Amino acid sequence: MSRGRVLVYGGKGALGSAVLEHFKTKGFWTLNVDLTKNDSADANVVVDPTACWINQESHILKEVETLLAGEKLAAILCVAGGWADGKASNADFIKNADLMWKQSVWSSAISARVASSFLAEGGLLQLTGAAAAVEGTPGMLGYGLAKAAVHQLVQSLADPKAAGLPERSSTLAILPVTLDTPMNRKWMAKADFSSWTPLTFVADLLHSWTTDAAKRPNSGSLVKLVTTGGETTLTPQ
Amino acid sequence: MSRGRVLVYGGKGALGSAVLEHFKTKGFWTLNVDLTKNDSADANVVVDPTACWINQESHILKEVETLLAGEKLAAILCVAGGWADGKASNADFIKNADLMWKQSVWSSAISARVASSFLAEGGLLQLTGAAAAVEGTPGMLGYGLAKAAVHQLVQSLADPKAAGLPERSSTLAILPVTLDTPMNRKWMAKADFSSWTPLTFVADLLHSWTTDAAKRPNSGSLVKLVTTGGETTLTPQ
Numbered sequence: 001m002s003r004g005r006v007l008v009y010g011g012k013g014a015l016g017s018a019v020l021e022h023f024k025t026k027g028f029w030t031l032n033v034d035l036t037k038n039d040s041a042d043a044n045v046v047v048d049p050t051a052c053w054i055n056q057e058s059h060i061l062k063e064v065e066t067l068l069a070g071e072k073l074a075a076i077l078c079v080a081g082g083w084a085d086g087k088a089s090n091a092d093f094i095k096n097a098d099l100m101w102k103q104s105v106w107s108s109a110i111s112a113r114v115a116s117s118f119l120a121e122g123g124l125l126q127l128t129g130a131a132a133a134v135e136g137t138p139g140m141l142g143y144g145l146a147k148a149a150v151h152q153l154v155q156s157l158a159d160p161k162a163a164g165l166p167e168r169s170s171t172l173a174i175l176p177v178t179l180d181t182p183m184n185r186k187w188m189a190k191a192d193f194s195s196w197t198p199l200t201f202v203a204d205l206l207h208s209w210t211t212d213a214a215k216r217p218n219s220g221s222l223v224k225l226v227t228t229g230g231e232t233t234l235t236p237q
Numbered sequence: 238m239s240r241g242r243v244l245v246y247g248g249k250g251a252l253g254s255a256v257l258e259h260f261k262t263k264g265f266w267t268l269n270v271d272l273t274k275n276d277s278a279d280a281n282v283v284v285d286p287t288a289c290w291i292n293q294e295s296h297i298l299k300e301v302e303t304l305l306a307g308e309k310l311a312a313i314l315c316v317a318g319g320w321a322d323g324k325a326s327n328a329d330f331i332k333n334a335d336l337m338w339k340q341s342v343w344s345s346a347i348s349a350r351v352a353s354s355f356l357a358e359g360g361l362l363q364l365t366g367a368a369a370a371v372e373g374t375p376g377m378l379g380y381g382l383a384k385a386a387v388h389q390l391v392q393s394l395a396d397p398k399a400a401g402l403p404e405r406s407s408t409l410a411i412l413p414v415t416l417d418t419p420m421n422r423k424w425m426a427k428a429d430f431s432s433w434t435p436l437t438f439v440a441d442l443l444h445s446w447t448t449d450a451a452k453r454p455n456s457g458s459l460v461k462l463v464t465t466g467g468e469t470t471l472t473p474q
Contacts (some may be wrong), residue, residue: 044333047467052335053331053334053335054332054335056332057331069450087353087401088349088350088352088353088354088394088400088401088402089354089400089401089402090401093346093349093350093401094290094291094294094346094347094350095288095291097346098289098290098291101338101342105338105382109330109331109334109378109379109382110331112325112330112378113325113330113331115325116324116325117326119313120445131397133389135392135397136389136392136393136457137389137393138393138394138395138400138401139399141346141349141393141394141400142346144388144389144390144393145386145389145390145393145452147384147389148385148386148388148389149342149353149382149383149385149389150382151385152370152373152374152381152382152384152385153378153381153382154307154384155372155373156373156374156375156378156381156382157325157373157375157378158375159375162324162375162376163324163325163328163375163378164324164325164326164327164375165326166332189470220373233241
């Protein structure tokens with residue numbers, strides 16, 4: 001019997017796949033929302049990357065409604081995102097900023113929309129920020145401003161009643177420094193991996209927040225994940 | 238003889254028109270970038286609102302280059318923007334967030350791009366944030382997250398060298414509470430206008446920052462404009 005239902009936005013990415021697998025192992029019914037299907041998921045909503053923000057929203061809301069058939073979600077975990085650099089003099093600055101906005105802000109805002117209709121009372125909405133974007137990020141302008149928008153959205157959603165979310169629901173952001181993904185290992189092969197946060201740590205954290213509301217920081221918190229010597233500590237802001 | 242050249246992004250709006258007129262009075266050559274022409278401006282770049290961010294960028298860069306014909310700008314003043322509400326349960330939340338993003342973030346990021354090529358050394362790049370978006374804005378999610386993105390962009394641009402901007406240039410944001418515009422008087426007819434910031438105050442402030450670098454707060458500052466009893470004070474953050 002299912003322990004509950006979770007939606008993983010970006011559930012085909014490195015972090016999303018790890019999160020989805022972890023919840024499956026724990027007996028959850030899993031719904032992946034991503035640009036491609038995750039065959040491990042119990043259900044999938046495939047997003048058309050050429051559609052605009054509003055059309056992506058309406059497509060996802062409709063599909064989620066059909067797939068849930070009246071059930072509610074215990075958690076909406078939005079781990080979609082990406083990374084690109086670009087200072088103001090970089091010819092690709094705007095192109096990269098556009099991609100960062102779509103990957104991080106569109107997915108986060110649509111997750112909030114889905115939460116307003118389909119998250120259970122007392123449920124968890126989790127979005128993904130970045131530790132770097134708490135301050136200025138001159139070498140990666142588009143990345144920083146998109147993540148800063150996500151941070152402010154999480155603060156706006158702190159009080160579920162004021163923000164139009166289900167009663168007693170919590171909204172939290174994780175703010176990783178660097179996640180230990182295959183892509184990061186490939187591109188930063190000489191880095192100190194012991195300062196990178198393992199995906200299993202994040203998956204386990206999100207599971208504990210989903211199943212035990214007492215383990216959650218206050219709603220609206222931005223939770224930095226700092227890993228040193230393979231040990232990760234949480235710093236809610 | 239011209240005292241210098243300024244670009245006003247959003248120079249056909251209420252604030253933009255006031256700023257543009259003020260600089261004209263002071264002897265500046267003025268360039269309006271907006272969805273419609275401002276006949277008071279010395280030159281205009283008309284933006285196609287149906288074009289994507291990247292096409293708006295390339296169009297504006299090309300037009301500005303032609304119009305400046307090798308000259309540089311003393312200031313780029315980005316006062317484009319708008320307002321819309323919407324909590325997560327509002328059917329228009331995403332539609333409004335999309336509009337806020339385009340009005341505030343596209344214009345601000347393109348202004349930074351223009352600055353990297355056409356702002357004079359020691360020049361001023363000014364963007365427009367919002368005092369409310371320093372914290373959560375549950376009733377106006379899209380507005381808040383777009384303005385928060387602008388705030389972080391300003392912090393990213395604080396150091397011109399790191400951010401790819403001309404030497405000794407300053408980037409500053411003004412964070413109004415409520416501006417005393419005809420639209421705001423129409424929609425909030427019973428409000429206390431003595432707590433609204435006059436457009437002439439903003440125009441005069443931007444002129445003083447443009448002509449006297451010593452009057453500017455530190456580059457990267459978010460400058461709240463708080464008006465009480467008709468008197469406006471600046472609070473740089």
